[in-house]
Amino acid sequence: MVSTPDTPLIFFWTLSLLLLHRALRMDKTGYWIFSGIAMGLAFDSKYTAVFLPFGLLLFLLLSVSHRRLLTTVWPWLCLMVMILVSAPVIVWNFQHDFASFAFQGSQRMGQLSAFTVKPKFIFGLLGHQLALLMPVLFITLFYGLYILVKRYGKKSAEMPVNDLFLLSFFLPVFLLFILISPLYWVKINWMMPAYISGILWASIYLSEKWFKWQILLSLLVHLGLILEVLFYPIPIRSDDTWVGWEELSEKVLIVKREQHADFVFSADGYKTSAELNLYSEHFIYGRNVLGEPALEFDFLDTDLSKLSGQNGIFIDSDPHFKDIGIEVMMPEKLKGYFEAVRQLPSVIIRRNNRPVRKFLVYFCEGYRPPLQGKYNRPDYQP
Known part of the structure; x- marks a missing residue:
C-alpha cells in the first residue's frame, strides 16, 4: 500500500541484530563480516541505521565480559565492511555536495535551533506511538524503564548481557526522539527500529493476561485497517493515502x-x-x-x-x-x-x-x- 525506506531498514536492522548477537556469542569471523554487510544495507535503506554501529560500540563499552573485543580486529572489521557496503550512498553524496546527508543532518538540526517548545508535538508523539504499539505494550515499555532506573539507578551491579544488548539498540533511538519531540515533529515511523529490541526486552514485564489483551487489541485494530483498505469508509483528507x-x-x-x-x-x-x-x-x-x-x-x-x-x-x-x-x-x-x-x-x-x-x-x-x-x-x- 505504502512504500517507505522503513521496510528494508527494519528488515536489515533485525538481521543485523541477529548476526551481531551470534557474532558476540560465537566470535566467528563470518558473523562479524555478515553483520557489517547487513548494517551497510540498513544504512543504504535509511540513515537511522547509523544507530547500529553506535549501539554495538555502546554495548562493548558497557559490557564487562565483552569489552575486550574492542582491542581485537573483529568489531572494527565489521564497521569497515558496513562502510564499504554503504559506499553507494556515500559516493552519491560526494558527487552531489552531500545533499541527502545535509537534508537529514544539518538542515533538520537547523530547524531545531529555533528552540521553540511546542507541547502539541510531545502529545502528538505519545499519541501516535500509543496507536502504533497499542496501549498495553507502550505502557509496558515505560514500566520496564521505571524498573530499570529503580534497579540500576544507584547500583553498580552489572546488567544481564542479553538485557544490555537489547537496550543498547533500543534506548539511544527511543530516548533521542523523545528528547527532541518538544522541539520537532517526530514522525510515526522514525522510532520503529528501536522497538525491534525494545519489545523483546520489555516482554519480560508483560504477563500472560496483558499479553492476551495486547493481541486482542492488535487484532481489532488490524481488522479495522483491513476494512478501511477494502471499503474505505473513512476518507483520508490528506495526500498520505493509497487511494486514487x-x-x-x-x-x-x-x-x-x-x-x-x-x-x-x-x-x-x-x-x-x-x-x-x-x-x-x-x-x-x-x-x-x-x-x-x-x-x-x-x-x-x-x-x-x-x-x-x-x-x-x-x-x-x-x-x-x-x-x-x-x-x-x-x-x-x-x-x-x-x-x-x-x-x-x-x-x-x-x-x-x-x-x-x-x-x-x-x-x-x-x-x-x-x-x-x-x-x-x-x-x-x-
Whole structure:
C-alpha cells in the first residue's frame, strides 16, 4: 500500500541484530563480516541505521565480559565492511555536495535551533506511538524503564548481557526522539527500529493476561485497517493515502492527450508527482518547474530548458475539498512561468459512489523555465 525506506531498514536492522548477537556469542569471523554487510544495507535503506554501529560500540563499552573485543580486529572489521557496503550512498553524496546527508543532518538540526517548545508535538508523539504499539505494550515499555532506573539507578551491579544488548539498540533511538519531540515533529515511523529490541526486552514485564489483551487489541485494530483498505469508509483528507493514484494517472493522461500538452507537473510537495511517475510511462515533473526546491526532483531530469515554450498540465491536489465543482482559483505561482493559464474541469476520484479525492487541473501555455541551477542545490530549507 505504502512504500517507505522503513521496510528494508527494519528488515536489515533485525538481521543485523541477529548476526551481531551470534557474532558476540560465537566470535566467528563470518558473523562479524555478515553483520557489517547487513548494517551497510540498513544504512543504504535509511540513515537511522547509523544507530547500529553506535549501539554495538555502546554495548562493548558497557559490557564487562565483552569489552575486550574492542582491542581485537573483529568489531572494527565489521564497521569497515558496513562502510564499504554503504559506499553507494556515500559516493552519491560526494558527487552531489552531500545533499541527502545535509537534508537529514544539518538542515533538520537547523530547524531545531529555533528552540521553540511546542507541547502539541510531545502529545502528538505519545499519541501516535500509543496507536502504533497499542496501549498495553507502550505502557509496558515505560514500566520496564521505571524498573530499570529503580534497579540500576544507584547500583553498580552489572546488567544481564542479553538485557544490555537489547537496550543498547533500543534506548539511544527511543530516548533521542523523545528528547527532541518538544522541539520537532517526530514522525510515526522514525522510532520503529528501536522497538525491534525494545519489545523483546520489555516482554519480560508483560504477563500472560496483558499479553492476551495486547493481541486482542492488535487484532481489532488490524481488522479495522483491513476494512478501511477494502471499503474505505473513512476518507483520508490528506495526500498520505493509497487511494486514487492509479485512477488519477489514467485521467491525467486523457487530459494531456485531449489538450495536446507536452508535459505534466505538480507542485504540492512531492507526493502527487511521485505517484504519477509510478504509473505513468512519461516523466512527471515536480515543483522545480516553478523555480522551487523540489527534493528528489532537483536531481531527476533537471534540464528544464528543453521544455521552454511548451504547454503543460498542472495538477494540484485539494485534500480538504468541500465540493466537486470548478473553483476559480488561479495559482499566482503559475503566472510567472507561463504566458497563459486556464483552469480545466477537476479530476474527481470516487469510492462507493462518493467523491473521496479532488485534483485541480490547469492548462499552462508557453513555459518560461527559471534560471538553471538557481534552485537545484542541496542547501535549501524544504
